Amino acid sequence: xxxxxxxxxxxxxxxxxxxxxxxxxxxxxxxxxxxxxxxxxxxxxxxxxxxxxxxxxxxxxxxxxxxxxxxxxxxxxxxxxxxxxxxxxxxxxxxxxxxxxxxxxxxxxxxxxxxxxxxxxxxxxxxxxxxxxxxxxxxxxxxxxxxxxxxxxxxxxxxxxxxxxxxxxxxxxxxxxxxxxxxxxxxxxxxxxxxxxxxxxxxxxxxxxxxxxxxxxxxxxxxxxxxxxxxxxxxxxxxxxxxxxxxxxxxxxxxxxxxxxxxxxxxxxxxxxxxxxxxxxxxxxxxxxxxxxxxxxxxxxxxxxxxxxxxxxxxxxxxxxxxxxxxxxxxxxxxxxxxxxxxxxxxxxxxxxxxxxxxxxxxxxxxxxxxxxxxxxxxxxxxxxxxxxxxxxxxxxxxxxxxxxxxxxxxxxxxxxxxxx
Amino acid sequence: xxxxxxxxxxxxxxxxxxxxxxxxxxxxxxxxxxxxxxxxxxxxxxxxxxxxxxxxxxxxxxxxxxxxxxxxxxxxxxxxxxxxxxxxxxxxxxxxxxxxxxxxxxxxxxxxxxxxxxxxxxxxxxxxxxxxxxxxxxxxxxxxxxxxxxxxxxxxxxxxxxxxxxxxxxxxxxxxxxxxxxxxxxxxxxxxxxxxxxxxxxxxxxx
Numbered sequence: 001x002x003x004x005x006x007x008x009x010x011x012x013x014x015x016x017x018x019x020x021x022x023x024x025x026x027x028x029x030x031x032x033x034x035x036x037x038x039x040x041x042x043x044x045x046x047x048x049x050x051x052x053x054x055x056x057x058x059x060x061x062x063x064x065x066x067x068x069x070x071x072x073x074x075x076x077x078x079x080x081x082x083x084x085x086x087x088x089x090x091x092x093x094x095x096x097x098x099x100x101x102x103x104x105x106x107x108x109x110x111x112x113x114x115x116x117x118x119x120x121x122x123x124x125x126x127x128x129x130x131x132x133x134x135x136x137x138x139x140x141x142x143x144x145x146x147x148x149x150x151x152x153x154x155x156x157x158x159x160x161x162x163x164x165x166x167x168x169x170x171x172x173x174x175x176x177x178x179x180x181x182x183x184x185x186x187x188x189x190x191x192x193x194x195x196x197x198x199x200x201x202x203x204x205x206x207x208x209x210x211x212x213x214x215x216x217x218x219x220x221x222x223x224x225x226x227x228x229x230x231x232x233x234x235x236x237x238x239x240x241x242x243x244x245x246x247x248x249x250x251x252x253x254x255x256x257x258x259x260x261x262x263x264x265x266x267x268x269x270x271x272x273x274x275x276x277x278x279x280x281x282x283x284x285x286x287x288x289x290x291x292x293x294x295x296x297x298x299x300x301x302x303x304x305x306x307x308x309x310x311x312x313x314x315x316x317x318x319x320x321x322x323x324x325x326x327x328x329x330x331x332x333x334x335x336x337x338x339x340x341x342x343x344x345x346x347x348x349x350x351x352x353x354x355x356x357x358x359x360x361x362x363x364x365x366x367x368x369x370x371x372x373x374x375x376x377x378x379x380x381x382x383x384x385x386x387x388x389x390x391x392x393x394x395x396x397x398x399x400x401x402x403x404x405x406x407x408x409x410x411x412x413x414x415x416x417x418x419x420x421x
Numbered sequence: 422x423x424x425x426x427x428x429x430x431x432x433x434x435x436x437x438x439x440x441x442x443x444x445x446x447x448x449x450x451x452x453x454x455x456x457x458x459x460x461x462x463x464x465x466x467x468x469x470x471x472x473x474x475x476x477x478x479x480x481x482x483x484x485x486x487x488x489x490x491x492x493x494x495x496x497x498x499x500x501x502x503x504x505x506x507x508x509x510x511x512x513x514x515x516x517x518x519x520x521x522x523x524x525x526x527x528x529x530x531x532x533x534x535x536x537x538x539x540x541x542x543x544x545x546x547x548x549x550x551x552x553x554x555x556x557x558x559x560x561x562x563x564x565x566x567x568x569x570x571x572x573x574x575x576x577x578x579x580x581x582x583x584x585x586x587x588x589x590x591x592x593x594x595x596x597x598x599x600x601x602x603x604x605x606x607x608x609x610x611x612x613x614x615x616x617x618x619x620x621x622x623x624x625x626x627x628x
Contacts, residue, residue, distance in 0.1 A: 213465055347464055350487030
C-alpha cells in the first residue's frame, strides 16, 4: 500500500502539533515486515493464540508515522507511538513499537481523534496514587499454580519475588523497578533517564520491603498509562493482579472490548492497554467468571474456596466486603470457617462477632470466643514472595522497624500448611 | 495535618449502602482536590481524603469495626460544618441518635443488629480515640450500657465490653454500669474484672 488515504493531508498540521512525524509514503513499511529497526517485542509470556492474532491483524497495514515518544526509566530509551494505515482507509495507533496489533487502537482520522487517542499518555505529567482514581483486581490463581518464566531459560518457576522482578524488569510495558507494600506510591521519579546500574541499585535499596499489615505486593508503574500494576499474595496463597489507573479514552475501550471478545477475557473496558499487555500469559478472573463456584452444583469445598477468593477480590472496598457477612452464617461449617479465617487474616474482626452470634456448634463457638478474647492473631509475617534482600528487612512495621519474617518451605504437604494458616 | 487542623472534628458514620464513588463525584464537581489515598490493612484504616479550604474530608474504612465513616476536621467549626453538612447530604448516614435509639429501645435489638450498632458507635468515636480527643458528656451512654448488658445474647454483652474497653476515656459514662455488672455467663466475669482494671489504670473513677 503506497497510496495515501483520504485523510492523509488533513492530519499533517495537527500531527506536527502533537509530535507525530508522518512518513513519506515512499518509506512506508509493512506492519508485518518492519525489520530490525522495529524488532522490539513486548518480551512477555508467549501465548500462541495472541501471537497468531497479532500476525493476522498486521497483514495489510503499513507504518505511516511515529511519535510522540515516552522515555523509559533508567535506560533512557525513547518509545515512540506508531501509526498504521490499513487498506480500508483506517488509521491505527500503537502506543509503542512493541504493542501487538491486538492492542492497537482504531483512530478517528481527525485532529480531535489524534488528540483523544493520545490523551491517556500525552501531554506527559506525573500521576500519583490520588490521581489514579480507578481500581480493578483480577484473580490470577493459587501460589502453587501460578508460574513465572525464568528470564534466562524461559522455564516457568513457582511465583516468587526475585523471578517476578526480573520478568517484569525485562518486559517492555512497565517502567523499571518495582516496589513493595512499604510504599503506597512510586518511590522513584518518572523522569529518570539513563542511569548507571549501580546508581539504580542504590536508589532502589529497601524499596521492595513489605509493610506489616498490608497485603504483600510488588508494584510496577506502567510506561504509557502510568498505572500501578500490583501482583499481590493474599492469605499466603491467593495471587491477584491489582491495578490503580486513570480510565482510558473511549477509543481504547473499543480495543479492550475486542480483546475480551477475541480472547474470552474479562478485563474492565477502561483498563489501560499497557496493563493488559503486561498481564499477557496470566489469568484475570473476576467474580463473574468464577460465579459457577457459588452455583447450585458447586461443592462445599468450592464454595469455601470461593469465599476466600471473594475476600481477596473485594479487599480495599469494605462496602463490598460487608456483603460477605452472610457467609459467616452459612449452613456449612467449612464455609463459615473459611469466612472467619479469611476475615481474620485481613483484620476484619467484626466478622468474628457476627459469626459468634450465629454459631450453634459448641466447638466452633468455643474457638470463636477464644479468638475474640485472645485478640485476633495479628498481622501475618509470612514471607509471601520468598524474598531475600541480603540481610535487609523483608517486612517492616508502621515505624519502619524490621519485623521478623518467616517462611517454612520444608517438605510439609499443602494440607499441613493449610492447617497452620 | 497539624494539631490545629484537628481542633474541630465531626464524624459521620455511613450506612452500608454508602458509595465512595458518590463522594468522589461530588468532590470532583466542586474542585476539592483529592490529597490522600492510603490502602487499608490489618490494623490500618483505609483513607481517601480531600482538601476543602482549611478543612479536610477523610473517607475512612475500618476492617476491625466493619464500619465506614467520614471525618471532617479543621481549625474551626466554620471550616468543618459546611463540609460535614455537604457530605451528609451526599451520603447515607446512620446518626448517633439512631444508633443509640436502637440500643436503648425497650425491646432489645436482634443480636446482629445490636452488634452492628455497637461497632458503629465505636466508629463514631474512632478518630477521637486515636487522637485522644474528649467528647461532650452524654448520659445516654450510661443507659445504652445498662440496656446492652441486659441483652440475652452474651455475644452482644461481650462486644460492648471489648469495644468500650478501648473507648472508655472518650465515653466514660459506660464504665459504672459495666464494672457493676454481674454477668449470668461465668465466662464473662473475668472480662468485667479486666475492664475494671483498665479503667483504674486510665484514672477513670470506678464505683
